[in-house]
Amino acid sequence: MRAVVQRVSRASVTVGDERVASVGRGLCVLVGVGRGDEGSDADLLAEKVVGLRIFEDAAGKMNLSLADVGGELLAVSQFTLLGDARKGKRPSFVDAMEPEGARSLFERFCERCRGSGVPVSTGRFRAEMQVELVNEGPVTILLDSRRAF
Secondary structure: OEEEEEEEEEEEEEEOOEEEEEEOOEEEEEEEOEOOOOHHHHHHHHHHHHHOOOEEOOOOOEEEOHHHHOOEEEEEEOHHHHOEOOOOOOOEOOOEOOHHHHHHHHHHHHHHHHHOOOOEEEOOOOOOOEEEEEEEEEEEEEEEHHHOO
């Protein structure tokens, strides 16, 4: 599984004219599920995301986690993170998991994060979404469960 983790002061997801999710201070995480990913990938990614120390402490050092600051998490499923553009100019998405398996692992990731005491909101799976956020810092971290982070 791949994730783009962004530290935000706020973030939201809109589908059509409906705002389906929003968070205040915390993380906006774009999550891509690949062929061959398993439950252990979702568990590992959730543990890593919740524990990432990317919030500043009183001394201005990135030393605090999402749980430490009482932050929220907005998780958005995004199969395009598995896009491969090494050949040609149009990305191939053959490495992305089929939708039902991807939905299951995405939901497992979200449940594991909730199980750590973090409030989690989500976009709408397989919908055309508009994601709006204010990246604080900016801080953006890329994670890949197959590369052991």
